[in-house]
Amino acid sequence: MERSLAVDSTTSEKYYRIASISIAFYDYIITLPAEWRFYRSQPSIFRVSLACVLFILIRYVSALVMILSNYGYFATAFTQQTCQHFYLATPAFKVMQAMISQVILGVRTFNIARRDRRIGIALLLLYFIAISVEWFTDLYHRIPVVVDGNCTPVDSGKNLSAWLYYLAVMLYDLVMLTVSTMHLLRYNPLSNRVGRLVRVLMYDGIGYFIVLSAVNLLNLILYHTTNAETQSAGASLGYAVTWIMSQQILINIREMSEPDPRRFETVIVARPTHSSALKNVVSGLRSQFESKSHSKNSKNTDPEFPPTSPHNGHPDDVELDLHVCVERPVKVDYGYEDLSSWDKPTVK
Known part of the structure; x- marks a missing residue:
């Protein structure tokens, strides 16, 4: 046995x-x-x-x-x-x-x-x-x-x-x-x-x-x-x-952490009446799609777009020594009421 x-x-x-x-x-x-x-x-x-x-x-x-x-x-x-x-x-x-x-x-x-x-x-x-x-x-x-x-x-x-x-x-x-x-x-x-x-x-x-x-x-x-x-x-x-x-x-x-160039995100932005408001929208887009690692490597000197605070920015660097860079291409469609007052926008 x-x-x-x-x-x-x-x-x-x-x-x-x-x-x-x-x-x-x-x-x-x-x-x-x-x-x-x-x-x-x-x-x-x-x-x-x-x-x-x-x-x-x-x-x-x-x-x-x-x-x-x-x-x-x-x-x-x-x-x-x-x-x-x-x-x-x-x-x-x-x-x-x-x-x-x-x-x-x-x-x-x-x-x-x-x-x-x-x-x-x-x-x-x-x-x-x-x-x-x-x-x-x-x-x-x-x-x-x-x-x-x-x-x-x-x-x-x-x-x-x-x-x-x-x-x-x-x-x-x-x-x-x-x-x-x-x-x-x-x-x-x-x-x-x-x-x-x-x-x-x-x-x-x-x-x-x-x-x-x-x-x-x-x-x-x-x-x-x-x-x-x-x-x-x-x-x-x-x-x-x-x-x-x-x-x-x-x-x-x-x-x-690798960007996928095949993915596009469509963002609808209403055309503001003042240039300062437009800069605020662009600043929001930049803060969304720029990674922390990029802001650390490049010094931002533009007073209109200050660098994202490490305490308030989005947590992208949550990996093992790999800094996530969110770089999806964005198609921006401008919507506005008075078409005659603006040049025809181009889509990239």
Whole structure:
């Protein structure tokens, strides 16, 4: 009976690992165009944005941890001595992947919170506490186990601690989701494009938490057993999901921040009787369609159109080092009563 259960658990772990490899490889192939667009959007090879750096790190550190984990499991030539030098590689890169994913969530939350200094300090302290707990719980009492030539790290302590790693990750994700969602609900976007960006940020955060928490909960349950054969059954699936969900956040933000020249917005403006009123209308249009990043880079010297205040302007820079520039072409139709007193307007 015990032998039958051991065979079933081994077979289940193989299915989990093969499924995770297939999912990760498929996602890698379909996101190659997005990766190329990330590289093309950088000013130069020496001026790479934070979002691009995080995208590269989460993509290839995740690939490396999956290769190490599954090589140790499927290999058949390990001895106790060679496993002794290899078995900590997978847990170490596992924590590195989690650190990168948590940086993505932390920077994203910090930007959504309008880069508030107090919130930033709190998030930074929470990050260091979380990764300290994760390093300790993931490496404490680990021993190498060689079964049929494969090398697997197993939690050998009387009081199992590896499951606490997943609990720490879930708590960190919950705090990030709560803070970011509360601030997103306060936004009052002045354009449809920014409104869509806010919705994407909110749905990405909720989707990330639900999917990743489900996998972490599975691993928490599996690691909370004393059966060494089933402890790491869902680990590879966790690597794949963390990889996919983290990089998808960056891809969605980058694509939403790009202007789409195919979209036009028609604005009907009544022709005013005084030139000062017309300037007020144009000022309103400029404040709606100019991004914060543009106002920071270009100094406005026109007294009629003062720069938008960072406290009163619309929240466009709610992304990971990607400044949203709302630059949709606008068709302006002038309506006025006395056609004879004005030249014929031109539509651009």
